[in-house]
Amino acid sequence: MDDSTNRPPCMFDSHNSTSPCHPERSNPIRFANQIAQSKDPFCKRSTKDLARRLCNNFAILTFLTLLLLATTCISFAQDWVRTGSGLGVEKVRLAVPDFKPSSADPQNTALLKTFNDTFWNDLDNSGVVELISKSFYPLQVPGQPPEVTFGVWNSPPPNAAMLAFGNLSVAAGKLTVQGWLYDVKNTASPLVIGKQYTDVPTDDAARLIAHKFADEIIFRLGGGIPGIAESKIFFVSDRSGHKEIWAMDYDGSNQRQVTHQLSISLSPRISPDGSRLAFSSLTKSGWEILMYSIDLDRLVSFPHFGGTNLSPSWSPDGARLSFSSSRGGHSEIYVSDSSGGNLHAMTTGRGPDVSPAWNRKTGSQIAFVSGSTGLPQVYTMEADGTNQQRMTDQGYAVSPNWSPNGQFLTLAWTRKYGPGEPGSSDIYLMDIASKQWVQLTHDGGRNDFPSWSPDGRHIVFQSSRSGKEEIWEMLADGTKLHQLTFTGRNSQPNWSWK
Amino acid sequence: MKGINMKRRVFQSVATIIALSAVLMLGACHKKAAPPPPPPPPPPASPTASISVSPDTIQAGQSATLSWQTSNATDVSIDGIGAVQASGSQSVAPTASTTYHLTAKGSGGTQDATTRLTVTQAQAPMATTPSPTDEDLFGQTVKDIYFDYDKSDLRSDQQADIQADAQFLNQHTNINFIIEGHCDSRGSTEYNLALGDQRASSVKNALVSAGVTASRIKTISFGKEKPFCMEENEACWQQNRRGHFVYQK
Numbered sequence: 001m002d003d004s005t006n007r008p009p010c011m012f013d014s015h016n017s018t019s020p021c022h023p024e025r026s027n028p029i030r031f032a033n034q035i036a037q038s039k040d041p042f043c044k045r046s047t048k049d050l051a052r053r054l055c056n057n058f059a060i061l062t063f064l065t066l067l068l069l070a071t072t073c074i075s076f077a078q079d080w081v082r083t084g085s086g087l088g089v090e091k092v093r094l095a096v097p098d099f100k101p102s103s104a105d106p107q108n109t110a111l112l113k114t115f116n117d118t119f120w121n122d123l124d125n126s127g128v129v130e131l132i133s134k135s136f137y138p139l140q141v142p143g144q145p146p147e148v149t150f151g152v153w154n155s156p157p158p159n160a161a162m163l164a165f166g167n168l169s170v171a172a173g174k175l176t177v178q179g180w181l182y183d184v185k186n187t188a189s190p191l192v193i194g195k196q197y198t199d200v201p202t203d204d205a206a207r208l209i210a211h212k213f214a215d216e217i218i219f220r221l222g223g224g225i226p227g228i229a230e231s232k233i234f235f236v237s238d239r240s241g242h243k244e245i246w247a248m249d250y251d252g253s254n255q256r257q258v259t260h261q262l263s264i265s266l267s268p269r270i271s272p273d274g275s276r277l278a279f280s281s282l283t284k285s286g287w288e289i290l291m292y293s294i295d296l297d298r299l300v301s302f303p304h305f306g307g308t309n310l311s312p313s314w315s316p317d318g319a320r321l322s323f324s325s326s327r328g329g330h331s332e333i334y335v336s337d338s339s340g341g342n343l344h345a346m347t348t349g350r351g352p353d354v355s356p357a358w359n360r361k362t363g364s365q366i367a368f369v370s371g372s373t374g375l376p377q378v379y380t381m382e383a384d385g386t387n388q389q390r391m392t393d394q395g396y397a398v399s400p401n402w403s404p405n406g407q408f409l410t411l412a413w414t415r416k417y418g419p420g421e422p423g424s425s426d427i428y429l430m431d432i433a434s435k436q437w438v439q440l441t442h443d444g445g446r447n448d449f450p451s452w453s454p455d456g457r458h459i460v461f462q463s464s465r466s467g468k469e470e471i472w473e474m475l476a477d478g479t480k481l482h483q484l485t486f487t488g489r490n491s492q493p494n495w496s497w498k
Numbered sequence: 499m500k501g502i503n504m505k506r507r508v509f510q511s512v513a514t515i516i517a518l519s520a521v522l523m524l525g526a527c528h529k530k531a532a533p534p535p536p537p538p539p540p541p542p543a544s545p546t547a548s549i550s551v552s553p554d555t556i557q558a559g560q561s562a563t564l565s566w567q568t569s570n571a572t573d574v575s576i577d578g579i580g581a582v583q584a585s586g587s588q589s590v591a592p593t594a595s596t597t598y599h600l601t602a603k604g605s606g607g608t609q610d611a612t613t614r615l616t617v618t619q620a621q622a623p624m625a626t627t628p629s630p631t632d633e634d635l636f637g638q639t640v641k642d643i644y645f646d647y648d649k650s651d652l653r654s655d656q657q658a659d660i661q662a663d664a665q666f667l668n669q670h671t672n673i674n675f676i677i678e679g680h681c682d683s684r685g686s687t688e689y690n691l692a693l694g695d696q697r698a699s700s701v702k703n704a705l706v707s708a709g710v711t712a713s714r715i716k717t718i719s720f721g722k723e724k725p726f727c728m729e730e731n732e733a734c735w736q737q738n739r740r741g742h743f744v745y746q747k
Contacts, residue, residue, distance in 0.1 A: 243723075264723050267688060286718055287691065308695040308719050311688045313703055324692060329699065331692040350651075352692035375648055376689045400685040412686060425686075448686055492687065 003391065033164040058204040062161070086443050090131040092221050095153055095160035095184075096120055098134075099177070100143030107201055111175060112168050114206040117322055121251055122214030122229040127457050127475045128222035132158050143167040145180060145191075154184040159388035161185055162178070162192070168206075175201040175225070179213045181220065187273060187300070187391055192419060193219060207253060218455075225455045232496040233460055234453075235471055239488030245279050245292070250453070250495070252471075252484035260297075266313045269336075271318050272497040276300070278312035278321060289323050289340075303340040313357045315383070316339075316363045317495075322346070322356040324368075333368050335383070346385035352376075355399055360452075360497070361406025367391070369398050378411050396425070398448045403456050403476075407432060410440070410459055410476075430477065440478035449493045452476070460493040513616040530686055544606035545571040549598060551590075552710070555616040560590035562615050565722050571602035573709055632673050636745045639666045640675075643741040647682070652704055660701065663743070665710030671711070676744040677701045680726070687721060687726035688716035694719035701741035716746065 019222075070209065098116045101108040124131050136157040142165045143147045153160045165177035181193035193216055199205035208230070215227030226377045228250050237246040240257060245268045248255040257351040259265050259275065265281040277292040289309045291302035309329035314321060322335045331352040335344040347353045351372030359365040367380045373390075378397045381388040392471055401407060409432060414425045430437040440446045445465030460473045471485040471493045544657040551567040556562050565587040570573050575581045579588070590596075592615060600611040631639075641659040643652065652660060667673065679694030679701075698717035706712045726742075727734035 012523070140531070266691075282718075309692065310691050326692070326695045331695055352689065352696050354692040355686075355688045369686075371689065371693065376686075396685060398689050476652075 018469070033069050051347045055397075057155065074460055077416050079358050082272075089100045091128070091159050093159060094123065094129040094162045094164060094221070095132045096123060096164045097137055097141035099165070100141070100167045100170060101168035102143060102176075102178075102437045103151055103171050107170045109182075110169060111170065111201060111203065111206040113176065115168055115210045116132070117398075118207045118210035118251070119164075121355070122211060122227070123217065125251065125458070125480065126214070126218045126222065126227060127472075127480065128218050129162070132160055134389075142164065142212060144178075145182075146193075147157075148182060148184070148190070149192070150184050150187045154187075162221065164213075165214075169471060171200045173201065175199050175205055175487065177206075177209045177213070181217050196312065203476075204254065207249070211249075222455070222457075226498070227453050228453045228458065228495075231454055231498065232274070233471070233484070233493050234270050234496070235462075235485070235490055235493040236268065237488050237490045238265055239451070241313065244375050245277065246490075248484065250458075250473075252473075255485070255487075259290075265290075267492055268494050269312045269314055270294075270494060271314050272316055273318055274496055274498065275462035276338075278302075278323075280310045280312065289321070305343065306338075313356045313358050313366070316360050316399070319383075320358075322358060322366055324352075324354040324356065333366065333385075335366075346381065346383075347388075357402055359403050359406050359410075365406075367400035367402065367409055378409065378413075378430075380409075380467055391430060391432075401449075401451050403452050410452060412448040412450060412461075413437075427478075440474070441481075442478075443481070447472075447491045451493050454498050458495075460495050462491040462493060507742045531552070531683070535554070543570040543604070545569060545602040545604035546608045547571065547574075547600050547601040547602035547609040547611040549576070549611045549613045551613045551615045552596065554614070555618065556591075557618050558593050559591070561589050564588050564590050564615075566600050566611070568600070568602040568609070570606055571604040575605040576600050590615065602673075628657070632670055633745045635666075635670070636673055636675070636743070639663075640743045641689050642743060643704075644736060645697055645700075645739040647739065647742070648685075648693070650693060650700050652700055660704045661708065664705050664710055667705065667710045667714075668708070674716075674746040676716045676718055676746055678724075678742040678744060679717065679721075679741050680724065680738050680742055682738040683722050683725060683728075683730065684735065687719045687723075689718050691721035691723075692720045697739075713717075 031075045058158055065395050098120065099112060101112060112113070117178060145166065148163065148165070153163050161183070162182045162456055163182045164179065166177060168175070168177045175198065179195050180191065182190040183192050184190060191321070195216060195293055197209040197212060211229035212228045218227035219225070229347045231250045233250055234245060234247050234248050236243050242262050243266060244257055244261060244262045245259040245265050246255060247258050259279070261281050263282045265279055268277055269480045270277050274312060275293065275295050277294055279290055279292065280287055281290045285304050285306065286305045287308040287310055289302055289312050292299045305325050305327045307325050309323055309333065310327045312321050312323040319338055320335055322333060324331050325334045330350055331354055332348065333346040333353045333356045334343055335346055346366070349372050351370050353368055353370045356367040357367045365380055365382050366383050367378060369376045370379050375396045376398050378391045378400045379388050380391055391409065392413060395411045395413055398413055399412040400409045401411070409430045411430065412425050412429055413428045424444060425448055426439055427441045427450045428437050428439050429446045440459070443465055445463045447461055447463045450459045450461040458473055459476050459477055460471060462469055463472045466483060469485055469489045469491045471490045472483050474481040545568060547566070547568045548563065551562050551564050553562055555613070557600070566576070567585045571584060574584050578596070593617065595617045597612055598612045600607045623659030640663045643656045643660055646653055677698045681690040681694050699718055702715045702717050705715065725738045727737040
């Protein structure tokens with residue numbers, strides 16, 4: 001197997017502190033250089049020199065300047081920042097010829113198209129591999145192992161390191177997909193993965209099989225982090241006439257309504273095991289946390305606490321729930337067990353405290369938003385309410401969400417905010433230990449409610465950049481931005497834990 | 499000579515044209531203005547009579563104008579008024595609805611005409627409709643309380659309104675009500691719901707300290723979910739940053 005496939009992923013790997021993209025807490029400038037790496041070597045050198053001169057006094061200011069300088073050197077607008085999955089690591093060049101039909105069933109054509117489109121998109125979205133354009137492929141593509149001609153794949157023009165291929169057939173009312181991943185540089189023992197999937201011959205099944213096989217490949221080529229092609233995104237949509245909770249596949253397909261409260265339902269948060277959905281909804285007794293069982297497909301009981309109860313968040317073991325409640329007069333962060341029992345307040349004070357987010361890795365910390373000093377700022381505290389730390393220094397900072405490795409927060413931040421300041425809300429990424437931050441979105445509109453994918457490589461968020469609130473997704477370095485929803489107004493996305 | 503002739507001819511033709519057009523215009527005008535040719539009154543002319551009142555409905559204390567026209571009558575009278583001119587008008591101010599009866603007598607006979615003036619009693623609506631409901635009074639009297647950006651404490655310029663609200667609510671202790679906290683469209687959904695909650699609580703607390711019983715008051719936050727005004731400017735945002743009163747029972 002190609003050596004590069006065994007390399008641990010660079011980004012957000014808490015165990016590998018020598019990883020080239022690991023933020024170095026002692027030197028914000030080097031961190032900035034790494035994330036703002038330019039394509040142009042001259043540009044890189046000059047920004048480094050400049051940065052060195054400025055660095056001693058104005059760490060944060062320099063950081064911003066550097067980002068700006070770096071981008072002026074780069075001619076592409078999308079290259080604002082790169083936190084870089086695999087900076088310094090060449091991405092694996094993967095060829096993915098369309099799967100071939102292996103029977104003459106007329107259903108093959110439609111299912112093949114669904115499968116091939118989904119499979120390609122999954123691999124392309126993963127950010128783990130470099131997909132080789134189909135225009136470089138030979139005319140004869142393989143559907144079975146004996147049909148692989150190594151020479152035409154492992155040398156230019158495709159110059160592939162890996163080849164994913166296979167076939168699909170419908171026979172006797174069953175859909176069967178065979179897929180292989182070949183290391184085409186290793187002609188003696190090329191097999192990396194060989195899989196066969198059988199399911200009902202429907203579009204949904206073809207899509208699911210594509211997700212499963214893509215996840216296998218991403219798992220192997222992405223350093224052992226499970227793929228996300230089978231993950232779900234929960235969100236708020238008003239397309240039924242009321243704000244209800246909806247769900248979709250991670251790529252925007254298969255959008256469906258979950259709740260039917262006929263009221264206003266907000267802030268969906270799926271439990272770590274994917275079985276329960278907590279959300280806040282306007283009920284007859286005010287805003288309450290409601291609990292929806294995904295397994296039973298109905299609401300299950302959860303106590304009403306009185307006051308205004310908002311923004312639930314699950315502990316990573318699924319045993320506890322944090323949310324904000326004004327049952328005691330002011331809006332404070334509370335923690336209860338997952339059935340609503342054993343409730344106690346974590347914060348005190350006058351300012352509204354809201355939007356708790358549990359550290360997804362350790363479960364020992366909670367980030368939250370507090371307006372106790374004026375405009376809302378992001379804070380962290382221990383899960384027992386002690387050791388409150390303010391993370392953001394200015395502006396309007398809301399909607400924190402932890403990276404799966406527990407090392408970063410993503411948040412929505414308007415660094416300059418107030419009357420006469422038309423600054424827009426953008427998605428930021430912050431290193432918890434150093435409080436260094438990187439701006440991920442730059443392209444206008446109000447951006448809010450970022451939520452990390454289970455593999456830590458993607459962030460889904462809401463944005464008004466298209467003219468109305470819709471759900472967008474991007475790689476965690478701000479690249480590969482694309483829109484997932486198009487109907488109605490859609491907001492507050494929440495990515496499932498797996 | 500030629501020139502003079504020419505001038506004369508020109509003059510003549512211009513005059514002809516003017517005359518012609520004048521005739522045409524006159525003709526046209528005549529046609530438009532002319533009513534059907536007035537028929538010569540028949541020899542044993544019987545009288546005609548018409549009467550109208552404008553307006554035909556007044557409130558007691560107001561006046562209306564009575565107008566009548568007759569022809570071929572020698573003796574014209576209106577019941578209740580007496581003998582009047584053949585044609586004329588007169589201001590009347592009855593206190594109750596009245597039917598005016600015009601009688602025109604002449605050598606050709608007698609002709610009647612009537613018109614009715616309806617008089618509504620100004621006091622009548624007061625007497626017949628119920629006094630304004632608590633809900634009406636609540637809606638007319640209780641003023642919403644407005645807030646500064648990102649703030650939930652009561653602004654000094656809102657103190658007079660909150661005191662007036664408290665005074666009314668203390669006089670109408672049977673009224674229960676909801677205070678809705680609203681926020682402008684900027685900022686984040688969740689934080690705005692918490693902020694709206696604080697705003698509603700601020701208004702409630704001020705009323706409670708002014709003597710309003712807390713159990714009569716329900717608070718609810720709408721954050722930025724139900725804006726009063728949809729535009730993106732300060733005037734509109736200010737409209738949306740408020741504690742809004744809703745009558746409950």
